[in-house]
Amino acid sequence: MLELIWLLPTFPLLGFLALVLTGGTLPKQIAGPIGAGSIGLSFAVAALIAMEFIGSGEDYFVYEAWTWMSVGSFSPGFTFYLDGLSTVMMLVITGVGFLIHLYATGYMADDPSFARFFSYMNLFVAAMLMLVLGDNLVLLYLGWEGVGLCSYLLIGFWYTNPANGYAARKAFVVTRIGDTSMAIGLFLLFAQLGTLNIQDLMHAAEGEWEVGSGYAVAAALLLLGGAVGKSAQLPLQTWLPDAMAGPTPISALIHAATMVTAGVYLIARTHILFELAPSVQLLVAWIGLATLLISGFTAMTQSDIKRVLAYSTVSQIGYMFLGLGVGAWSASVFHLMTHAFFKALLFLASGTVILSLHHEQNIFKMGALRKVLPVSFASFLIGSLALTAFPFTSGYFSKDEILLGALAVEGVGTWLWLGGLIGAFFTGIYTFRLFFIVFFGESNVKHHVDKEVGGWHMNGPLIILMILALVGGFIHVPVEAVFSHGEAHDEHHVSGLIHGIMIAVPLIGIGISYLFFMSKTFSVEKLMASGMAQSLHKFWLGGWGFDTLYNTLFVNPFLFLARINRKDLIDRFYALIVALSQAANGMIVRTQTGSLRWYALTLVAGLVFIVTLGALL
Amino acid sequence: MTLEVGSGLTIGLILGTVIVVAAMLIWVERRLLSFWQERLGPNRVGPFGLLQVVADMIKIFTKEDWVPPFADRFSFVLAPAIIMTVILLSFAVIPFGPNVGVVESNIGVLFILAMASLGAYSVMLGGLSSDNKYALLGSLRAAAQMVSYEVFMGISLLGVVALSGSFNLRTIVEAQEGMWFFIPQFIGFVIFLIAGVAESHRLPFDIPEAEQEICAGYHTEYSGMKFGMFFVGEYLGLVLVSSLITVLFFGGWMGPSFLPPIVWFALKSGVFIAFFILLRAAIPRPRYDQLMSYGWLFLLPLSLINLLVTGAIILST
């Protein structure tokens, strides 16, 4: 049974091939079942494999499909490595992926490029599975770039609007910075340790490098660069909010549940390397904290429903990074899983809202929708509660673990914990701000809303995800064996006060949100009256000015350089070559008389010449 | 006096016999047709009108041999000679009896096919060189018809070749010791029969020379002995096809020993000659496009299937 692991990426790949080789011409009735069915099959196999794997009690399982390439001692294979971590990832990808695919068959039903959409989606799932199942960094990198490509294709899915193409390009270029860093990291690891097989690599690193040695720090930094780019963390977070230009199921699948957490997976997968470089590991924690705070502030000011959720995603991944940075590996992976549930739920529900309102995304043009859109309302309620870590929802358990992990760190632990707590506070505010504005208050809907769009293939995934978002916290993540020697197992004694604070802070956030946006006890207008508040609002709305900063720092100087470099010496040299070949062409073109007999004659003359030459020599 | 393969006497006898038989067929055909049509036919010259042929020949030999001034003289003269030559050459490989024949050839079947394909030039050149639109039309039709039906003729033969394992006609006859090939190769036999009629452009497949449509087709401009050569050439073709059917499908000279082998051969061939004449009397001429589509869309697939099945049966036994 475990040998069937190769089927996992194969099903989506076959679906992709079937859809793409027919040129996207398949009708919806066929493309839909192929697109969603391939993932469903994958999920079925994944579930069976996971059951057998967990039942077997083994630590890991390796299946070598075939050798990819063989260059000297370097021979990465299509080898699949299954352990607790990849089991979790595999189940999340195929399970949540299947639900989102199913949802998308309804969401995209009226799109003319239906088959193209599902071909990209299937390719994405295949690449993502390759990423998490690969036993070597090369295969991981293949999947890494594959998901990047699919992300690019899907953000720009509605390519007729140039803005979408721009967003896709931005996502591609920004993540490329991280990918380049990661590729260099790979080269460094291979040059120093002579292998790219992850397990061998970790053992070799442990054996050869001291804790805190230069190579370990460099390698960990470079890999962190890749993770930061892919997971949209500071300072490369700017692409994710723009990535919301893609269809909403994409935002749910790629930009919330799976691809953006690849950075978390990478760091968790190579955690031994990070433990060898404690300074970098601490940097991970600080990056996470800074990201979660910044994007938390930003999320409070956004007016686009998907951008709010996008910033909240960035913020939640910040929590995961915080967890990774403080060594709470399994807590991070746990949060990754629960986040996949509730964020997919929120995105899909927002998709239903958007579709029901005829592609309206501005939350201030919504309002009072709880009666009109009951399923979305329930989904949003449950998703928001999980997101704000309301007690005993899934988000509560995972976020709790991360914050406790932060508290356990000596020295700066209290500060990290405090920062995380502030983040949680703001999470409560912005989540329920969205919730109250959209579903309560007065209706600002312009168009007439007939009824909630839906059907079993849209509502079914929502209901399943609601259940998962509620009870997902009770799922046990089988990753102890993976992080066995990295984690502090001794249970810290945590006082009830701290627990109380951690439960209370998000609730206070929700309460403040209620006062501002529901009961209108406090007025936002009054708060915004002062000039300072306005400029702060503008600053936060623009995502702390990162885009402007990057434009002035990198883009404009680059464009300037390119402009002055337009007519340089090197170009002149190539222009000379062009001129020379044009002159030569002018001479040779005279021999092209267009007369067949002339060609034949010259051909024979050449033949005679060569034969004569051969005879004479 | 014993006949031997390849001796001068044999060659002379065979050549003489086939030409005389072909000439006599003119009379035979007219008589038989009239019997079937309840007429008398030519019965005035000699006993039963037997000497009618002689009278015809005298007429043809003494007629003016006219070459039209607008014709291409070289090809005009060559054309009738070609048909006579190739058909007479074809007789060279036919085994008339156990030791009667002109040559022993291991590629006898191929030789006959080659000659048949060269025969197409005769009608084509005749029509082309006449510089007459009816003649040109007739030769265009003839060219397409002969080139097409050659294909099925060749393929229908291959079943026999496969069964006997040789292109040698004598070996093929000897291989029918146990069973004549028309039983296992019945489809091949039927196709060969049809293709043979088309190859010799006899009625009902005389489309290249259809009098009512294109005024005798490719030999419109011919007269005298050149016309005679075309005329006799057609009957020679008839004899050739009949003897080929006898050789390939009906055991050649074989038969009960109360008659000499050569007589059996003549009898069997005679039956088929009579059959062809009956065909002329019985079946109307198809349209040109019907003929072509019948050949390419029906006979070609059928002959290929026949060959395939034959091959499969041979391989399995």
Added chain:
Amino acid sequence: MITLFYLAGAIAVISTAAVIVQTNIVHALLYLILSLLAVAVVFYVLGAPFAAALEAIVYAGAILVLFLFVIMMLNLGQHTRDQERSWLSARMFVAPGIMSALLLGQFLNVMSQIDQDMTITRVGVMEVSALLFGPYVLAVELASILLLAGLVSAYHLAKK
């Protein structure tokens, strides 16, 4: 038999030469048929009866019939014959003649260094067929694809 080889060879050369200097296209075609038949005889003498038969059936009997067919369809009359005559000046033959002579001279030069006799062994249809459908079966398949492609493209090209 050996005399037949030289005789047929001489006929082939002479009739081929007649092909390239003829002005009447039908006559040229007839000379070409003669040349091909002579080559078929050469094949037969050299012990390749199958090749000889196919040369007559396919080359002389089918390919050149196509030529004749096309000539009929083009219906080139007396004026083309005159045009042909005006095109065919002796001057035209100078350059190609010199080059071909050079080529042939060198070829003869190389050939004069060979002194080998070939013994004529008859290679029958069986051996050729066994090779065709044994080791060369792929070539046969490719040839059939080539013919199919030729058929399709000829149909397409000649269509109005």
Added chain:
Amino acid sequence: METIPVEHGLILAGILFCLGLIGVLTRRNIVFVLMSLEVMLNASGLAFIVAATRWGHAEGQVMFLMILTLAAAEVAVGLGLIIQMFRRYQTVDISVLSEMKG
């Protein structure tokens, strides 16, 4: 056993080839050009048959058959082109078709 010198067979092929070559180079009528090409192809087939006889193998005949197939396909396409050319330009002079000059 009868023997013929190998070079005689090859020389015959060479002469036929050169005659075909002269035909291709001199004639302006495209039908003649195509016919000369056939002569050249046939000459190469002859060379193969000579080689087959020299070594007593059937491979040469196989190659000849391939050449035959090639010739058939080539002639079919070539004649189709000629018909099309005659239809468009009302000529068989290949010198007329010189639109592809540089």
